[in-house]
Amino acid sequence: MDLLNRKNAFIQLGNFFNSYLDLNESEIYSSQNHELIKFHDLLLNAKHHNAWFTLEQLKHSLQSWASVLTEEHFSKWLENYEFNEVSPKKVGIIMAGNIPLVGFHDFICVSIVGHYLRIKPSSNDSLLLPFIIDFLAEKDAYFKTHIEIKKERLDDFDAVIATGSNNTSRYFDYYFRNYPSIIRKNRNSIAILEGNETPEELEKLGEDMFRYFGLGCRSVSKLYVPEDYDFKAFFEAIYAYSSLLNHHKYVNNYDYNKAVYLMSQVALLDNNFVILKEDTSLSSPIGCIFYERYKNKKKLSERLQLQNDDIQCIVSKNEIYFGDVIEFGETQQPNLWDYADNINTLAFLLKI
Structure with a gap:
């Protein structure tokens, strides 16, 4: 039941993204929906906070997530995993800030498994996630009791997922050498x-x-x-x-x-x-x-x-001699089962 509640919270988040994307700015402000208005104002603030995060790019990110936060996608993604015997651990996530919500898939994976989250967001992308956490917390208590955003140094964790540059990955490799970890570098x-x-x-x-x-x-x-x-x-x-x-x-x-x-x-x-x-x-x-x-x-x-x-x-439009190819125009539309660096994050989290 707890997994079902967490999954349904994410599905409701996808529905909320769709509700927002269906409206233009004047319709949002005239809707008298305080949550939609607050969210739109937050996106405008994010745009000013980071000039790379234009409203168009932010909306594309939301559309991409809304398209996969569905019952159909979650069912297909999770059907081959067993979650009944998970022993909750404290998982640290160090997020990059190069594109909007770039660390959100790690957030979803840890939440679905049911671990505690210790999140160190990038200063370049620090505004959207707190709103999303508050939204999810209204749907399920897990998101109130299991998530902590770290403004300073990441501490108090049992495992870590860290994303950064080739330079920072060397630091991560050393600093987290005694913990189960996924360390991502430039690709x-x-x-x-x-x-x-x-x-x-x-x-x-x-x-x-x-x-x-x-x-x-x-x-x-x-x-x-x-x-x-x-x-x-x-x-x-x-x-x-x-x-x-x-x-x-x-x-x-x-x-x-x-x-x-x-x-x-x-x-x-x-x-x-x-x-x-x-x-x-x-x-x-x-x-x-x-x-x-x-x-x-x-x-x-x-x-x-x-x-x-x-x-x-x-x-590529045709197959190659190793690995899979992606169709033209689809690289920025990953599914829930598309893992960064081809490392199965969900499998990692179920083993720690």
Whole structure:
């Protein structure tokens, strides 16, 4: 029954997100629904607190979560797990703040299992989670008694899930070496093109590259293209995202990186809102997408398999020789059973 109550609380949260997304601003304020009004004001505050969190990006995050916080998705996700003999532990979660609610899946996993949560949110994304916790606490007492947000140092835990950069992961590895842990570091997503993609597929690829301004680990930062690939159709298809230039932080990064590359006399492809640079690295800076040409797809797959620990998602219209691929436009729509770094968080939490 406790698991059912927690699951139903999340489903009601998804319904609340949908209720909010169904209304425009004037309808929200005229609704006299104090909870919706408070939530909208909170999103506006989050937008000012972190300029990367535009209202559009925040709403996309909410839509993404609302689409999976359903009875159908929870049933499919949880059907093969047994929760009856869980001994509640104190689980610390250190959240990143690169995109809105980036640590929310870990929050859901720990809550569903029934552990205690000790949460250290990022200062870049500290406003939404307290509202969500209060909302859930009204639906089930678990969320009142089992959750604590740590403003300072994380302490008093039995296991930890920590997300950060490659640099912070080394600190996490040392600091949490005596605890059961999941330590996440930098990963990037890639797309493998074959030259026969439709304009619609390439436009959807723009969603994979530019959603959240490319700040997420599920954001495509690297393209692999055939040796004779012509980028004309690609540039035409992604022009729909030229409104990125209206965002001051994005355009500042684009201008800066372009200037650095030009001063270094680096050859670039440029459509005036994103740079394409030929580079072997998986991680590209904001306003830039790296690309690399390949001759043989099987050999490319073999090479990428050696870099598997650095890759989060692979976008392609056809299968590759290892792992799964994601359809164009779907990287920022993960399901509940899509785990970061391919580490089953739920299985980890059931074993500690």
